[in-house]
Amino acid sequence: MTNKVKIAVDAMGGEHSPKKIIDGIEASLNFNKNNHFYLFGEKNIIEKSLDEKKDLYKFCEIIHTKDKILDDESPLTAAKRGKNSSMWKAIESLKDKQTDIALSAGNTGALLVISRLLLNTIEGISKPALAALWPNKNDMNIVLDLGANIECSEKNLSDFASMGSALFKSLFEKEKPKVALLNVGLEEIKGNEILKKTYSILKNDKIKNFEFCGYIEGNQIMNGDVDVIITDGFTGNIALKTAEGTATFITNSLRESLNKLSMLLSYKSLKRFKEKLDPRKYNGAIFLGLQSPVVKSHGSTDFFGFSHSINVCNKIVKGNLIKKIESHLITVDV
């Protein structure tokens, strides 16, 4: 057990859980055996899935909870009535330092609210943010905030720069990640007042753990020129979902344009194309800025996608994310 990463898993959240969760844990063992899973949820149901894979028992511990958060529940209702839910108990184990990181494929809003209720923010950070991996021409970058905060001050955005860089370093081991602010133009005078103030803070900051590259526009997110892209939660959420919608639209158009024969003839190429863009490889949004990290898997991903979010959890803990954030906070006078 020593040195193993202790992952608190909400085993009841998301579609096809807990089966997907158990299958995901099994798949994750192919690239990493150094995790121990604390499975929060209905004991009988979890055991039924585990009994088919008895080898997994040595990597898992079940903590029975009689309740769960529903996917369509409002976050506040969930937080009010959900104290005995698998999600709540998983996050509570983090608070009590019994686990290192929490992972759920359940209700995103509820996860954000319950995490904020139970966990303190890192000293100096006023708003935590939701970060995710985004594919680009070279490999992937990180974008935050993706929806935790509708409105952000220059202090919040500067925090995001420092937290996002710490996350990038934990996941990809790069010394000085390149950071940019998402804006509607590249010139220093573009954008709203908050962006201009953030620009001047990031440009002048001395202790920073990243290289500030100024503004980028929406069409440059996937260019691969920067590692961490900073935006408020409103804009980030719209950008992320617009990109998802565009990707779906184009791949559907492609499918409709190809007839059966050319599908067959290009089978291997199309498979290569699909694998390259497989959203399951980018699964796992990270709730950053709390004293313990919380990871959100897509609710509708399958076991393979879930195994990738387990991998993200492992890298975050092994990479000492929280320490990295704490040691690189930007001081902003506001």
Next chain:
Amino acid sequence: MTNKVKIAVDAMGGEHSPKKIIDGIEASLNFNKNNHFYLFGEKNIIEKSLDEKKDLYKFCEIIHTKDKILDDESPLTAAKRGKNSSMWKAIESLKDKQTDIALSAGNTGALLVISRLLLNTIEGISKPALAALWPNKNDMNIVLDLGANIECSEKNLSDFASMGSALFKSLFEKEKPKVALLNVGLEEIKGNEILKKTYSILKNDKIKNFEFCGYIEGNQIMNGDVDVIITDGFTGNIALKTAEGTATFITNSLRESLNKLSMLLSYKSLKRFKEKLDPRKYNGAIFLGLQSPVVKSHGSTDFFGFSHSINVCNKIVKGNLIKKIESHLITVDV
């Protein structure tokens, strides 16, 4: 000349002008011969392009201007020094009612500033907005604002709903277009204060020329469920450019994944795919809310894309856009 749409064309703006402009005019005659073009620019250069297509002379009139706005000029510099430029003179002809609509493939920022300087806004509208066509599953919809206004009030967004609907009706002849507000969630309580106020204005408005469908998220822009999507210029610009970047990324990935043989074997299907998504068919952003409409063609489009923006100009004038906007203004108490 009677009943012809009089289009003021900035013949010097954008890449490969005026050749692209002249070729675009020629291509536009295939679907519409009811336009008359007032070509503003360096007479000698325009004539050189026209001399190769003498048949076009009867559709065109050249108005010599000795200056032009550069693509990389700052909008304010351009507006200050550009009074003898092809762009300025084209818009001035609108102001003087010599033409019905202006079209330029030049510097967007300069076009917005010069248009606002020379043309009055429609009475009751405080901010004009930039609208564009966006492909969707069924055909296309309109999104605005795409960058003319970084910050928008509920009054501005409500105006956009009414102007966007008038534009959609002019272009696609639909009685009551479906309008939605771009947001980070579908529930009435989501989003910032301005969006919530706009929601309640649009929900309660009685004289409206559209059907209000509430909020939509970024991944639904291309679903084809609504016709007009309303957002502030900051968010709209980020969404548009993120969609462009995603489309480029995916089509490049596809190209890299296909080997030469499968490219050859799927040639016809890929051609069909490319045609369906051809951005040139959606070329032409419309600056709405001024007493005369101004259309912006993409600077880097070719003659075919430019011919589509000519078509947009024709439909806007024939569809009585400005009258439609004037007769459906929403009264907002702010």
